[in-house]
Amino acid sequence: MSRSWSPRPRRRYAPQPPRSLWRRLFDYCLTIVLLGLLILLAARLDRFExxxxxxxxxxxxxxxxxxxxxxxxxxxxxxxxxxxxxxxxxxxxxxxxxxxxxxxxxxxxxxxxxxxxxxxxxxxxxxxxxxxxxxxxxxxxxxxxxxxxxxxxxxxxxxxxxxxxxxxxxxxxxxxxxxxxxxxxxxxxxxxxxxxxxxxxxxxxxx
Known part of the structure; x- marks a missing residue:
């Protein structure tokens, strides 16, 4: 018995909509906060030297x-x-x-x-x-x-x-x-x- 074969339909990826201004501002603020925490952590670790x-x-x-x-x-x-x-x-x-x-x-x-x-x-x-x-x-x-x-x-x-x-x-x-x-x-x-x-x-x- 032969099997019929049909190619899978290709999935189409729609481009992501551009991020809103508020989302970009949130990402920037989050990056600054994380960077500040890393700097603080480095400074605090010096106290345990x-x-x-x-x-x-x-x-x-x-x-x-x-x-x-x-x-x-x-x-x-x-x-x-x-x-x-x-x-x-x-x-x-x-x-x-x-x-x-x-x-x-x-x-x-x-x-x-x-x-x-x-x-x-x-x-x-x-x-x-x-x-x-x-x-x-x-x-x-x-x-x-x-x-x-x-x-x-x-x-x-x-x-x-x-x-x-x-x-x-x-x-x-x-x-x-x-x-x-x-x-x-x-x-x-x-x-x-x-x-x-x-x-x-x-x-x-x-x-």
Whole structure:
């Protein structure tokens, strides 16, 4: 049986009518708005540029150092304040000074490098710091001379279980001690949620 074949009719394309004046104006405005948003985005992203500092460290206390002209608050940890005391074996001891001494020993006279993009309420760089390949933020918590403050919770759990550093006795959380002694502003934690909040504030800050 033979099949009959017939060519498909060609579809005719009618030319598109020219866009109206208002449509052209809308397209131009939309293009300008999108271009402006791209420029704004590029300018805002500069605010998240990572800052780096390196050199010989001046150790201020158990979680803050100075590198040259850059003051650095170590991110994600909170050490006892320098004047803070804790209690062990029924007696008070200078845990703040021992926390500073621990950081000095971890650095061991080696150059320190820190990086970060956030700042704390005092304008200090919130930094992740290393000395000779040692992660100083993590090591301070592991040694029991700083508590987790938005990060390093697993390291804190290990120090607590091993009764390392301040975990060998009792102590006030450093933030609670600062509050009780009128030492500065309440400091928010430095974890992931805080970083997201900081990023949003920086992006929408118009100054």
């Amino acid at each position: 990572t800052r780096e500092a390196a050199g010989a460290a001046i150790v201020n206390d158990g979680d803050s150092i100075t590198l040259g002209a850059t003051r650095i608050r170590m991110r994600g940890i909170d050490a006892p304040e320098y004047q803070q005391t804790c209690r062990r074996d029924g007696a008070d001891y200078a845990c703040g000074k021992l926390a500073r001494q621990s950081l000095v020993q971890l650095i061991g006279g080696r150059p320190v490098s820190c990086s970060g993009w956030q700042q704390d309420r005092y304008g200090r760089l919130l930094g992740d710091c290393k000395a000779g390949g040692v992660d100083l933020n993590r090591a301070q918590v592991e040694a029991g001379w700083a508590v987790a403050y938005g990060d390093f919770e697993a390291e804190e759990a290990g120090a607590r279980a091993g009764k390392a550093g301040i975990w060998a006795g009792t102590f006030d959380e450093p933030q609670d001690w600062r509050d009780a002694h009128g030492r500065g502003l309440v400091e928010r934690k430095h974890g992931t949620l805080a970083s997201i909040g900081d990023a949003l504030r920086e992006f929408f800050r118009f100054r």
